[in-house]
Amino acid sequence: MSGTIRSVSVVWLxxxxxxxxxxxxxxxxxxxxxxxxxxxxxxxxxxxxxxxxQHSARMHGISNDLHSxxxxxxxxxxxxVGRVGRxxxxxTILTPNGKENAQRMxxxxxxxxxxxxxxxxxxxLWHFHRSMAHHHDFTNFSSDKALEMSDMVHExxxxxxxxxxxxxTLGLMSDPVNSQVSPEALPPPDSGxxxxxxxxxxxxxxxxxSNKVKNYLKILKCRIVPEHGC
Amino acid sequence: MKKPSExxxxxxxxxxxxxxxxxxxxPPGKPALTRCRSPEKETFTCWWEPGPDGGLTTxxxxxxxxxxxxxxxxxxxxxTAGENSCFFNKNxxxxxxxxxxxxxxxxxxxxxxxxxxxxxxxxxVKPNPPEKLTVTxxxxxxWPFLRVSWEPPHKADTRSGWITLIYELRVKLEGEDDWEMHxxxxxxxxxxFSLRSGGTYHxxxxxxxxxxxxxxxxxxxxxxxxxxxxxxxxxWILIMVFTAFIFLIxxxxxxxxxxxxxxxCILPPVPGPKIRGFxxxxxxxxxxxxxxxxxxxxxxxxxxxxxxxxxLVEYLEVYVPDEHELMLEEGKDLHDHCLKSExxxxxxxxxxxxxxxxTLLMDKCGEAKEQGRQTEQEERPVETQRHQKEWNExxxxxxxxxxxxxDMSSGRVKTWPxxxxxxxxxxxxxxNHTSSLEIAKxxxxxxxxxxxxxxxxxxxxxxxxxxETLGPSRWEFSLSNKQPRSLHxxxxxxxxxxxxxxxxxxxxxxxxxxxxxxxxTARPTEYVEVQRVNxxxxxxxxxxxxxxxxxxGCPRLRQAEDYSKVKGVNSDHxxxxxxxxxxxxxxxxxxxxxxxxxxxxxCITSSTVTTTQKPPACNYTAxxxxxxxxxxxxxxxxxxxxxxxxxx
Numbered sequence: 001m002s003g004t005i006r007s008v009s010v011v012w013l014x015x016x017x018x019x020x021x022x023x024x025x026x027x028x029x030x031x032x033x034x035x036x037x038x039x040x041x042x043x044x045x046x047x048x049x050x051x052x053x054q055h056s057a058r059m060h061g062i063s064n065d066l067h068s069x070x071x072x073x074x075x076x077x078x079x080x081v082g083r084v085g086r087x088x089x090x091x092t093i094l095t096p097n098g099k100e101n102a103q104r105m106x107x108x109x110x111x112x113x114x115x116x117x118x119x120x121x122x123x124x125l126w127h128f129h130r131s132m133a134h135h136h137d138f139t140n141f142s143s144d145k146a147l148e149m150s151d152m153v154h155e156x157x158x159x160x161x162x163x164x165x166x167x168x169t170l171g172l173m174s175d176p177v178n179s180q181v182s183p184e185a186l187p188p189p190d191s192g193x194x195x196x197x198x199x200x201x202x203x204x205x206x207x208x209x210s211n212k213v214k215n216y217l218k219i220l221k222c223r224i225v226p227e228h229g230c
Numbered sequence: 231m232k233k234p235s236e237x238x239x240x241x242x243x244x245x246x247x248x249x250x251x252x253x254x255x256x257p258p259g260k261p262a263l264t265r266c267r268s269p270e271k272e273t274f275t276c277w278w279e280p281g282p283d284g285g286l287t288t289x290x291x292x293x294x295x296x297x298x299x300x301x302x303x304x305x306x307x308x309x310t311a312g313e314n315s316c317f318f319n320k321n322x323x324x325x326x327x328x329x330x331x332x333x334x335x336x337x338x339x340x341x342x343x344x345x346x347x348x349x350x351x352x353x354x355v356k357p358n359p360p361e362k363l364t365v366t367x368x369x370x371x372x373w374p375f376l377r378v379s380w381e382p383p384h385k386a387d388t389r390s391g392w393i394t395l396i397y398e399l400r401v402k403l404e405g406e407d408d409w410e411m412h413x414x415x416x417x418x419x420x421x422x423f424s425l426r427s428g429g430t431y432h433x434x435x436x437x438x439x440x441x442x443x444x445x446x447x448x449x450x451x452x453x454x455x456x457x458x459x460x461x462x463x464x465x466w467i468l469i470m471v472f473t474a475f476i477f478l479i480x481x482x483x484x485x486x487x488x489x490x491x492x493x494x495c496i497l498p499p500v501p502g503p504k505i506r507g508f509x510x511x512x513x514x515x516x517x518x519x520x521x522x523x524x525x526x527x528x529x530x531x532x533x534x535x536x537x538x539x540x541x542l543v544e545y546l547e548v549y550v551p552d553e554h555e556l557m558l559e560e561g562k563d564l565h566d567h568c569l570k571s572e573x574x575x576x577x578x579x580x581x582x583x584x585x586x587x588x589t590l591l592m593d594k595c596g597e598a599k600e601q602g603r604q605t606e607q608e609e610r611p612v613e614t615q616r617h618q619k620e621w622n623e624x625x626x627x628x629x630x631x632x633x634x635x636x637d638m639s640s641g642r643v644k645t646w647p648x649x650x651x652x653x654x655x656x657x658x659x660x661x662n663h664t665s666s667l668e669i670a671k672x673x674x675x676x677x678x679x680x681x682x683x684x685x686x687x688x689x690x691x692x693x694x695x696x697x698e699t700l701g702p703s704r705w706e707f708s709l710s711n712k713q714p715r716s717l718h719x720x721x722x723x724x725x726x727x728x729x730x731x732x733x734x735x736x737x738x739x740x741x742x743x744x745x746x747x748x749x750x751t752a753r754p755t756e757y758v759e760v761q762r763v764n765x766x767x768x769x770x771x772x773x774x775x776x777x778x779x780x781x782x783g784c785p786r787l788r789q790a791e792d793y794s795k796v797k798g799v800n801s802d803h804x805x806x807x808x809x810x811x812x813x814x815x816x817x818x819x820x821x822x823x824x825x826x827x828x829x830x831x832x833c834i835t836s837s838t839v840t841t842t843q844k845p846p847a848c849n850y851t852a853x854x855x856x857x858x859x860x861x862x863x864x865x866x867x868x869x870x871x872x873x874x875x876x877x878x
Contacts, residue, residue, distance in 0.1 A: 057440065064441060087298065097324040099272055099392045208326050211352055211441070215392070222391030229416055230391050 049221040052159045056214040059152040063207040088205030090120045118157035125150035256284035257340030261333045263347045267356045270385040275311040278333040286337040292316040297328035356443035358383035360435045365453040376422040380435050395437040404430040428457045
C-alpha cells in the first residue's frame with residue numbers, strides 16, 4: 001500500500017514539475033510586436049490575420065449559439081410583428097452589403113468599419129452579460145457565453161488594431177484610418193437606444209454584426225495575404 | 231328523433247350541393263414559401279408551394295420588403311429558377327439585410343397571401359456540391375492509400391474570402407451500405423488509409439459555408455485499389471507459424487503435465503548412488519559390521535551361490551609342520567578379516583580398486599601397493615614372459631573350462647597370493663564376470679584364492695600382505711589394481727605375472743625353505759601347493775618351495791601363490807576348494823611330488839575324489855561356480871580350470 005502511494009505521489013510530482021516547467025518556459029508568452037523589438041517577437045501579417053480571422057469566427061459562433069438558444073426557449077412564437085422594424089443601434093454604421101461593395105471598399109475603410117463595429121458592441125455586450133447573469137432563466141452556459149462574447153469583442157478589437165498597425169508599418173495601409181476609429185471619436189450611440197433593445201434583438205443584431213466582422217476580415221486577409229486558405 | 235334530423239341534413243345537403251357545385255371556383259388557397267436558398271451568398275431563390283387553386287387559374291406573385299424600408303418590391307425573376315420560384319439576382323440581393331417575403335396567390339375570385347417569411351441571405355447559403363472530384367491511389371511504404379481532391383463549386387467565391395467553405399467526404403466499399411464520413415475542414419485534399427486490397431471504393435464530397443446548409447453530395451467517383459495480397463499473405467504466414475508453434479508447445483506441456491510433472495521432464499532426477507543394502511541408518515549407528523553385513527548381496531557373484539562365502543576360498547588349509555601352522559592361524563585371522571571385507575565390498579556398484587576401497591583393507595593395502603610397485607620394477611622380463619606364458623595358458627583354459635594343468639604347477643594346485651586379487655579380471659573370463667572381478671580386486675590384499683576365470687569371490691587377507699615386513703613380498707597387486715578395468719587378459723596376465731615374479735623374487739630372496747609346505751613364516755600368506763591327492767581323497771598340499779625344481783620357475787611362482795582350502799573333488803575331476811572358516815584339515819593332493827605340469831595333470835585327474843569333508847562352517851555352495859568357470863570359485867586356485875566346486 002505504501003509502495004503504491006509513493007509511486008502515485010512520485011507521478012504527481014513529476015506531473016507538477018512538467019507543468020511548472022512548461023509554464024516557466026512559456027509557450028508564446030512573449031508579447032507580439034508589430035516590429036521585432038526586444039522583449040517581444042514579431043508575428044507575420046499572415047499570422048496576425050489568421051489569428052484575427054479565427055477569433056472573429058469563434059465570436060460569431062458563440063453569438064449564433066446564443067441566438068439559437070434564445071430563439072428556441074424564449075420566443076416560441078415567431079410571429080414577431082416588430083421584427084422587421086427592428087433597428088440595430090449599429091445600423092448607422094455604413095457597411096457594405098454585398099461582395100462587390102466590400103471588394104470595392106478600400107482596405108482602410110474596411111478596417112475602419114470593422115473597428116467601428118467592434119467598438120460599438122463593447123458596452124452593449126457587457127451589459128447584456130450583466131443582465132443575463134441576473135436572469136435566472138438563462139443557463140450558466142448561456143451566461144458564460146455572453147461573458148465570453150463580450151471579452152472576445154474586446155480582444156478582437158485589439159487584434160484588429162494590431163493588424164492595422166502592422167499593415168501601416170508594412171506600408172499596406174495609410175495612417176489616418178486609425179485616428180478615426182478611436183472610441184472617443186466615435187459618437188456614442190444614443191445611450192438609451194440599445195438599452196431598450198430586448199435581449200433577443202440585441203443578440204440578433206450582434207449575430208449579424210459579428211458575421212460582418214468575420215467576413216470583412218476574411219476579405220481583407222485574402223486581399224492582403226492570400227497565401228493560405230483563400 | 232333521429233329521423234327528422236337526418237331529413238334536415240339531407241335537405242341541407244340538397245340545398246348546398248348545387249351551391250357547392252356552383253361555387254366550385256374559389257379564391258386560391260394559401261400558398262406557402264417553402265424555402266429560400268442562396269448558392270453563393272450573392273443571389274438567392276425562393277420557392278413556394280401553391281395552395282389549392284380554387285379551380286380557377288391562379289397566379290402567384292412574390293413581394294418582398296427590405297429591412298427598414300417600407301417599399302415593397304416584387305420578385306424580379308419568376309422563371310430562372312423554375313416553377314413557383316423567385317430568383318433574386320445580384321443587384322437585388324443585399325446581404326445582411328432582412329427580407330420579408332410574401333407570396334400572393336390570385337385568381338379571379340380573390341387572392342390569398344401567404345405567411346411572410348424573414349430571411350437573411352447570409353443564413354440561407356447552400357452552396358453547390360464541390361466539383362472536379364478526383365481519387366487516386368498512392369503508396370506509402372508499400373501500403374496504398376487514396377488521395378481524394380476536389381475543387382469548390384465554381385460559383386462560390388472562396389478566393390476572395392467572401393465565402394469560407396468546409397468540406398466533408400464519404401467513402402464506402404462497393405456493395406456495402408455504410409458510408410465512412412470524413413470531415414476535411416477547409417482543405418481540398420484528403421487521404422484515406424486502411425484500404426482493402428482489391429476493393430472498389432465510392433467517394434463523394436460535399437461542402438458547407440461556416441454557417442449555412444450542406445450542399446448536395448457530389449457525383450460519385452469510383453476507384454479500384456490494386457491488390458497487395460502478397461504482403462498480407464506473408465503476415466498471415468507468420469501468424470500461422472507462430473500459432474502453430476504455440477499450439478505445439480501447449481500440447482507438449484499438456485502431455486507433460488498429464489504424464490508426469492514438467493519439472494520431472496526438464497530436470498530429471500539425478501540418480502543417486504545405489505548401493506544395495508546400504509542403509510544410512512546403519513551408518514549412523516556406527517556399527518560397521520551391520521553396514522557391511524547389510525551390503526552383502528545375496529546372489530553375488532551371479533554365477534555362484536548367493537552365499538559369497540562359498541565363493542571365496544581363502545586358502546587351503548594344509549597340514550604342515552608347526553612352523554606352518556602359525557601361518558595357518560594367521561591366515562585364519564586374515565580370513566576373518568577378509569570375510570568382513572568381502573562383505574563390505576560385495577556390492578554391485580563397487581568398481582573400486584581393491585586398494586581404494588573404503589573397507590578396512592585400506593591401510594593394509596597401502597603397504598602392499600607400495601611394495602608391489604617397487605617390486606614391479608624389479609621384474610625380470612624373462613620371468614615375466616614365462617609367467618605370462620604360463621599364465622596365459624592357465625587363464626585360457628580357465629576360461630574355456632578346460633582342465634589345464636598349470637604349467638607352473640607340477641600337479642599342484644597353485645593358489646595365487648592375495649596379490650592376485652584382481653586376477654579374475656585378468657583372466658579371460660567373460661565380461662559377465664566383471665563384477666566378480668572387481669570384487670576380487672578389492673580383495674587384492676588378501677591371500678584370497680580365486681579361480682581364474684571365475685567370478686569367484688575371494689577372501690582377502692588384508693593382513694597378509696601388509697603385515698609382513700617382507701619388502702619383496704609386496705605384490706604387484708597394486709599394479710593390478712591400477713588397471714582394474716582392463717579385462718585384457720594378456721596385459722593383466724603380464725602384470726600379474728610380474729607381480730608374481732616380484733613376489734617370487736622377493737620370496738626367493740627371503741626364504742629358501744623348500745621343504746616347508748608353506749612359505750616362510752615371514753610371509754603373511756600361505757602358499758600351498760597341491761602335490762597330490764591321497765587315497766583319502768585329500769589333497770596334499772605343500773608349500774611352494776622356492777628352490778623346487780620347477781624348471782620354469784614355477785616354484786617361484788608358487789611361492790607367491792595362495793592356496794585355498796580344498797573342499798573336495800567332484801566327479802568331474804575338479805578340486806573343490808573352499809575357504810575355510812575353521813581350521814579344518816586340509817586335504818592334500820596326493821600328487822605331492824609331481825611338480826611338473828604333466829604330472830600335475832595326471833595327478834589331478836586322478837584325484838577323482840569325492841567330496842571331502844567339508845567344514846560345516848564353510849559352507850560354500852559350489853553352485854556359485856558355474857560349470858563354465860573353469861577354476862574353483864573359492865580363493866585363488868592356480869588350477870582353477872580344473873577344479874570346479876560341486877553343487878551342493
